[in-house]
Amino acid sequence: MAKSSKTVGLWIWYIFWALFANAVYVWILRPLVDDLALYGVLAAIAVILLWLSSLKRPIRRRWVIYTLFALMVAEGYSTLAFASKIKQGLVAVAMLLLLWLMAVIVGRVRPVAALLGGASVVIAQVFLPLNDWAFLTHFRVLQDAQVNLRVQNSPEAPFAVIPVAGGQAIITIDSHIPTRQELEQRAISATDSPDALYNVLQTAQGEYEIVELKSVGGHLKKVVPTPQDLARVNPLDLVRAFFPYELANWYVDNGRVYEYLTPFLTDQQAVEAALDPAAYPASFQAIANQASAKEVANWDDCLAELGVKPDRAGVYVSNDRLMGLGAGRASAVTMQAESVVGEGHFTSSRDDQILLVGDNSLHVYDVNLGRIVASYQGSADNPVPNDIRIGPLVAGGRDAVFVNASPAYILTVSPQGTWRRVYTAPSQSFRFETVLTGVKPYPEILTNDPSYVRNSPVRYFSAYRFVPNANGTGQLVRVWRVFRTNVVNVTPLHLAGVPSEVLALDIYGTGDYLVISPWNVPVLPAASVALLAIIVGGWLYRPRREGEERSR
Amino acid sequence: MKSSRRTVLALALCAGLLATGCTPGVQSVSIASGTATQVVSSHVSWSPLVKALDKSETASMYKLQTAVNIQNGNLHTSFTVYGTIQQPNMASIQVHENNFNIAFYQQGQVAYQQDGTIWSPAQPVSNLNAYEGYRDIVEYAMAHHLPLQKMNRTYVVDEYCDVYRVVVPNGVVSLPAFLGGAPGASSAELATHASEVAYVFYVGETSGYIRQIQTQSVGVVDSVGSLIMQTTTIFQDIDNAELAKVQIPVSLVQQLEQGVQ
Numbered sequence: 001m002a003k004s005s006k007t008v009g010l011w012i013w014y015i016f017w018a019l020f021a022n023a024v025y026v027w028i029l030r031p032l033v034d035d036l037a038l039y040g041v042l043a044a045i046a047v048i049l050l051w052l053s054s055l056k057r058p059i060r061r062r063w064v065i066y067t068l069f070a071l072m073v074a075e076g077y078s079t080l081a082f083a084s085k086i087k088q089g090l091v092a093v094a095m096l097l098l099l100w101l102m103a104v105i106v107g108r109v110r111p112v113a114a115l116l117g118g119a120s121v122v123i124a125q126v127f128l129p130l131n132d133w134a135f136l137t138h139f140r141v142l143q144d145a146q147v148n149l150r151v152q153n154s155p156e157a158p159f160a161v162i163p164v165a166g167g168q169a170i171i172t173i174d175s176h177i178p179t180r181q182e183l184e185q186r187a188i189s190a191t192d193s194p195d196a197l198y199n200v201l202q203t204a205q206g207e208y209e210i211v212e213l214k215s216v217g218g219h220l221k222k223v224v225p226t227p228q229d230l231a232r233v234n235p236l237d238l239v240r241a242f243f244p245y246e247l248a249n250w251y252v253d254n255g256r257v258y259e260y261l262t263p264f265l266t267d268q269q270a271v272e273a274a275l276d277p278a279a280y281p282a283s284f285q286a287i288a289n290q291a292s293a294k295e296v297a298n299w300d301d302c303l304a305e306l307g308v309k310p311d312r313a314g315v316y317v318s319n320d321r322l323m324g325l326g327a328g329r330a331s332a333v334t335m336q337a338e339s340v341v342g343e344g345h346f347t348s349s350r351d352d353q354i355l356l357v358g359d360n361s362l363h364v365y366d367v368n369l370g371r372i373v374a375s376y377q378g379s380a381d382n383p384v385p386n387d388i389r390i391g392p393l394v395a396g397g398r399d400a401v402f403v404n405a406s407p408a409y410i411l412t413v414s415p416q417g418t419w420r421r422v423y424t425a426p427s428q429s430f431r432f433e434t435v436l437t438g439v440k441p442y443p444e445i446l447t448n449d450p451s452y453v454r455n456s457p458v459r460y461f462s463a464y465r466f467v468p469n470a471n472g473t474g475q476l477v478r479v480w481r482v483f484r485t486n487v488v489n490v491t492p493l494h495l496a497g498v499p500s501e502v503l504a505l506d507i508y509g510t511g512d513y514l515v516i517s518p519w520n521v522p523v524l525p526a527a528s529v530a531l532l533a534i535i536v537g538g539w540l541y542r543p544r545r546e547g548e549e550r551s552r
Numbered sequence: 553m554k555s556s557r558r559t560v561l562a563l564a565l566c567a568g569l570l571a572t573g574c575t576p577g578v579q580s581v582s583i584a585s586g587t588a589t590q591v592v593s594s595h596v597s598w599s600p601l602v603k604a605l606d607k608s609e610t611a612s613m614y615k616l617q618t619a620v621n622i623q624n625g626n627l628h629t630s631f632t633v634y635g636t637i638q639q640p641n642m643a644s645i646q647v648h649e650n651n652f653n654i655a656f657y658q659q660g661q662v663a664y665q666q667d668g669t670i671w672s673p674a675q676p677v678s679n680l681n682a683y684e685g686y687r688d689i690v691e692y693a694m695a696h697h698l699p700l701q702k703m704n705r706t707y708v709v710d711e712y713c714d715v716y717r718v719v720v721p722n723g724v725v726s727l728p729a730f731l732g733g734a735p736g737a738s739s740a741e742l743a744t745h746a747s748e749v750a751y752v753f754y755v756g757e758t759s760g761y762i763r764q765i766q767t768q769s770v771g772v773v774d775s776v777g778s779l780i781m782q783t784t785t786i787f788q789d790i791d792n793a794e795l796a797k798v799q800i801p802v803s804l805v806q807q808l809e810q811g812v813q
């Protein structure tokens with residue numbers, strides 16, 4: 001009885017250590033190196049030496065080998081992310097057994113306990129891949145799922161956010177490979193243009209289906225979107241990864257919308273455009289205009305086939321007119337702007353205002369006053385892109401405009417309508433993702449930005465708060481950093497069934513998407529304290545005999 | 553005793569390196585081309601630039617390397633060109649449109665394009681002078697008395713260059729024929745629906761040719777918003793008969809030898 005409970009305790013300790021060693025790796029050791037370069041490497045070595053010093057000679061080899069075994073199993077399994085389920089399973093088992101055998105022979109680790117530990121690392125990753133553990137230091141991961149993409153043309157899942165009953169949903173794409181019958185049927189009926197058959201067959205293996213990620217009990221589920229939901233989408237939100245060089249062609253089949261890509265220019269046109277470099281700025285502007293018009297028309301055709309009319313969500317601009325202001329106000333206002341960035345309170349903390357982006361310019365339209373109250377003009381050197389975020393700098397403050405140019409900068413507008421650049425990013429690759437307002441005590445400005453010490457452009461998902469200077473400008477002070485790279489498309493979302501705002505995001509180059517929600521559990525401090533306790537415990541512990549186990 | 557200590561130390565180092573994912577890094581490749589950053593004089597004479605353009609237009613052969621980068625939201629898409637041009641009517645170029653690749657070969661009235669691995673006959677391009685379009689900009693700017701700025705001297709490819717910058721409205725360059733008359737392509741529409749374009753010319757101090765042209769502008773597209781557009785065009789091995797001579801692509805020769813047109 002006493003013996004068996006001791007064995008179980010030992011197993012639990014082995015499982016805990018396998019998971020904990022990986023957590024320490026993802027939360028402490030890897031971030032040190034990622035953020036602090038050589039200093040971080042030295043710090044990581046110091047931590048590891050401290051830990052090694054806590055292992056008394058009789059148990060040293062066993063625990064070093066077991067720790068390496070747990071880290072290698074986790075790292076090995078995490079590289080299988082792209083493989084099919086069957087391959088993942090087979091390779092995982094083979095890898096686990098081989099490493100386990102080596103650990104048992106070389107390290108003389110306890111066989112059953114070590115196997116349990118290794119398996120637990122693999123099983124934990126089925127729920128949350130190792131690299132995404134990084135989010136746990138500041139977020140609860142509500143979901144970690146994926147759509148199938150061909151990363152050479154769509155490196156990330158596009159997010160077109162639409163309002164649905166009770167919250168919001170995302171329209172995106174998912175790879176679709178037609179069955180043999182479907183393909184035959186489609187090939188024989190491709191008759192409407194000289195290159196129709198070519199298009200069907202050439203792109204058959206590279207098609208996408210338009211899908212909806214809809215909240216079902218707080219979980220995003222992949223469903224076929226209703227025509228009404230499709231009507232709310234701006235189709236240009238789905239094509240960013242290849243616009244304007246490749247054209248998305250949408251068609252309806254059996255109530256579903258599919259997409260295939262073709263080059264927008266014929267080879268001849270591409271060559272002609274290529275050989276006239278002086279005209280590039282104008283050529284590609286004209287090409288983008290045509291591609292946009294063609295895609296909107298194509299999308300609207302599909303909607304018509306589904307029996308609905310475009311019903312773009314929220315306020316939008318069409319043909320230099322601001323649309324969708326709703327009842328009680330002029331339903332359309334004429335203006336020189338091309339798209340709506342979002343709604344907020346820019347010059348007044350009460351009035352509803354709309355931020356518009358136009359011809360290298362920004363405009364604030366006041367819905368209550370019914371006119372533009374402030375305009376900002378960019379220049380050729382200081383361009384205004386369409387990559388802009390909105391949010392307050394301080395709690396309860398008016399909204400600022402976060403512009404992702406290179407370098408990125410923050411603009412504020414005074415109540416009189418004068419613009420001021422209050423912050424300019426120190427690095428060219430710094431970008432703003434969104435502003436979290438639901439957190440206390442100050443809004444967190446979420447960014448992707450590189451290490452200040454390393455000269456590597458690799459960016460990590462981070463949060464800053466704005467600290468004003470005496471002269472009206474300010475600084476960003478880091479609140480936290482999640483050491484996860486390739487975090488893109490960070491989108492605040494209200495999901496039916498979830499009380500607080502969540503964030504949806506993509507992992508670039510994979511098709512993985514996560515839904516996360518901020519939490520205040522002190523994961524990182526707790527892990528540090530636990531590591532310290534284990535090290536101190538190791539120093540105090542005196543093994544009695546050669547080969548005895550640590551008994552905690 | 554001593555050797556086991558060493559073993560422990562080696563183990564510790566290995567564990568440290570492994571655990572932190574520390575592997576030898578890869579240096580990113582840098583193109584041997586600089587970018588001027590400061591304006592040193594805001595109003596200089598046009599004559600050196602005009603002289604360089606005159607000389608460049610008469611160049612009989614060169615290598616051309618260009619890139620168009622468009623920022624759309626958080627994503628960047630690109631259109632790149634690499635090739636060799638020999639006046640008046642020979643060219644061999646490769647075009648990469650995002651993930652579509654095209655090759656094109658022309659000699660006189662003979663032209664072929666390659667999609668994937670197969671070459672097929674194409675229409676020859678009538679004007680192969682990649683320098684010529686820049687005359688539209690220089691002439692427009694001079695006629696409208698736009699200021700020519702001088703920027704800091706910069707090293708491009710293999711020589712130091714004098715750098716000139718001018719900002720002109722979008723749409724002053726005549727467009728490729730297939731875009732002429734297309735909706736949204738008239739100069740009036742381009743001027744109102746796109747920002748001005750900053751052209752930066754790099755004139756080789758030794759060679760006297762224009763070696764690099766960069767542009768920066770913002771395109772504005774309905775339903776999309778503004779797109780930051782940056783282009784770079786580099787001319788290399790100008791009039792270097794050894795390196796810039798157009799040659800028939802080997803795969804085209806093989807295909808035609810097999811009798812496949």
